[in-house]
Amino acid sequence: MVDYEFTGTLTAEDTKRYVPFAFDLPAGTEEIHIDFQFEPRQVGELSNTLALSLYAPDDVFRGFCHGPSNHKQLDIGVHEASDGFFAGALPPGVWTVEIETYMVLPGDPVDFRLQVQLRDNGARDAGGEPSVVSSAARNGTGWYRGDLHTHTRHSDGELSVSALLEMVRHAGFDFVALTDHNNTTQLADRAAQECSDLVIVPGMELTTYYGHALSLGVSDWFDWRVGRNGRQLRDVVNEVHARDALFVIAHPAAVGDPMCTGCKWLFGQFMPGGVDAVEVWNGPWASPDSRNEETLQLWYAWLNSGRRLPATAGTDVHDARAYEGHPCFNWVYASELSAHGLVEGIRSGHVLLSNGPRLWIGMPRPDGSIAMMGDAVTTTDHVAIFTLAWEGAPADGVLRLVADGDVRRTWSAEVEGARTVELMVHRWVVAEMRNVAGDVVAITNPIYLDKGLHL
Numbered sequence: 017m018v019d020y021e022f023t024g025t026l027t028a029e030d031t032k033r034y035v036p037f038a039f040d041l042p043a044g045t046e047e048i049h050i051d052f053q054f055e056p057r058q059v060g061e062l063s064n065t066l067a068l069s070l071y072a073p074d075d076v077f078r079g080f081c082h083g084p085s086n087h088k089q090l091d092i093g094v095h096e097a098s099d100g101f102f103a104g105a106l107p108p109g110v111w112t113v114e115i116e117t118y119m120v121l122p123g124d125p126v127d128f129r130l131q132v133q134l135r136d137n138g139a140r141d142a143g144g145e146p147s148v149v150s151s152a153a154r155n156g157t158g159w160y161r162g163d164l165h166t167h168t169r170h171s172d173g174e175l176s177v178s179a180l181l182e183m184v185r186h187a188g189f190d191f192v193a194l195t196d197h198n199n200t201t202q203l204a205d206r207a208a209q210e211c212s213d214l215v216i217v218p219g220m221e222l223t224t225y226y227g228h229a230l231s232l233g234v235s236d237w238f239d240w241r242v243g244r245n246g247r248q249l250r251d252v253v254n255e256v257h258a259r260d261a262l263f264v265i266a267h268p269a270a271v272g273d274p275m276c277t278g279c280k281w282l283f284g285q286f287m288p289g290g291v292d293a294v295e296v297w298n299g300p301w302a303s304p305d306s307r308n309e310e311t312l313q314l315w316y317a318w319l320n321s322g323r324r325l326p327a328t329a330g331t332d333v334h335d336a337r338a339y340e341g342h343p344c345f346n347w348v349y350a351s352e353l354s355a356h357g358l359v360e361g362i363r364s365g366h367v368l369l370s371n372g373p374r375l376w377i378g379m380p381r382p383d384g385s386i387a388m389m390g391d392a393v394t395t396t397d398h399v400a401i402f403t404l405a406w407e408g409a410p411a412d413g414v415l416r417l418v419a420d421g422d423v424r425r426t427w428s429a430e431v432e433g434a435r436t437v438e439l440m441v442h443r444w445v446v447a448e449m450r451n452v453a454g455d456v457v458a459i460t461n462p463i464y465l466d467k468g469l470h471l
């Protein structure tokens with residue numbers, strides 16, 4: 017039985033819109049079945065990209081479906097739900113299923129059919145709200161390794177949460193952020209709930225039409241629909257900040273429309289004030305889609321403008337291939353191995369980005385203590401002394417010291433070593449390690465020099 021059917025046609029003019037359809041859900045409904053199809057999926061090499069969200073009465077988020085398929089079949093029940101959707105009580109009233117038009121390509125219009133079936137088997141108590149992950153603190157101050165950007169079947173990834181966690185374990189990581197697109201159901205997945213040997217940093221990837229960003233350190237779902245009802249990106253950032261979580265711009269220089277819709281950061285009015293960090297390393301360093309080298313230069317320009325913006329790394333894993341070879345990861349210096357400790361470590365910029373080697377930069381302060389990456393040092397001297405140390409450099413690897421946006425020193429790096437360098441610096445210093453092909457294999461966050469200048 018089909019209770020509701022909505023059909024329509026979308027053209028390129030409809031790209032980046034929110035297209036809602038309301039339906040009435042009577043009391044006693046135990047399951048919602050949604051069947052959504054559209055044609056054509058492909059236009060040449062490119063794909064029309066339509067996502068689907070479900071909202072209970074009062075705009076309460078219940079799930080998001082972002083897979084590449086042009087035929088989506090979803091079940092949302094009191095006790096079980098398809099990946100990407102929350103099971104639980106189905107309150108009666110007006111529900112909304114919304115088509116989100118990430119990309120409708122020029123050419124043939126797209127015809128869609130959306131069917132909603134409501135099944136009534138005598139509703140039972142849902143047993144309360146879905147619980148969310150809380151990662152207990154386990155260890156003291158130290159450096160911890162992990163991935164801050166992942167996808168599972170709860171959005172467009174191929175892996176179950178369980179399979180992803182197994183790969184993360186295998187990589188020897190201590191933590192992983194579960195950041196499905198516009199979703200938080202991954203955090204309620206049984207595998208995440210029952211995981212006790214890895215710290216899970218709760219989050220989501222806010223996948224807007226004009227750029228992607230990670231919320232890290234909070235299990236709340238944030239309404240990513242910038243432009244709807246006057247919603248601004250700043251509103252989203254403020255909501256993330258109100259929960260003491262991080263707002264991290266993801267892969268800002270990535271290839272954008274129409275290959276990867278919304279992947280490039282186009283919030284020009286927001287470059288990048290008010291955000292907490294930027295993902296400088298997304299996937300393999302040399303990925304032509306992520307364009308990490310361009311992001312690195314963008315980040316350096318932001319640092320030159322006076323921003324103090326920590327850099328992060330994330331595999332952006334969508335399938336098992338992302339963990340073959342040497343995936344990138346974050347080495348975070350945290351006060352404890354917990355989601356909160358890691359978030360605060362990232363906020364402080366105490367993060368090395370690497371796919372294996374260790375690289376450390378320090379600067380002695382006048383009081384004898386050593387500033388580390390992410391720290392600011394107050395000084396009136398124009399010449400500063402830095403200490404570098406490293407391990408695990410690749411054959412024919414190169415070390416570079418970048419200050420105020422310019423490469424100021426380059427050495428060939430033996431497997432491990434240490435150096436002391438005197439350098440004239442005004443604002444910031446970063447150490448890079450690159451392999452023989454020129455790809456970054458490790459990069460520090462900056463040490464900032466505070467000369468009392470007002471920018």
Ligand SMILES: [Zn+2]
Binds near residue numbers: 228
């Ligand atoms: Zn993304």
Ligand SMILES: [Zn+2]
Binds near residue numbers: 165166167221332
């Ligand atoms: Zn992603």
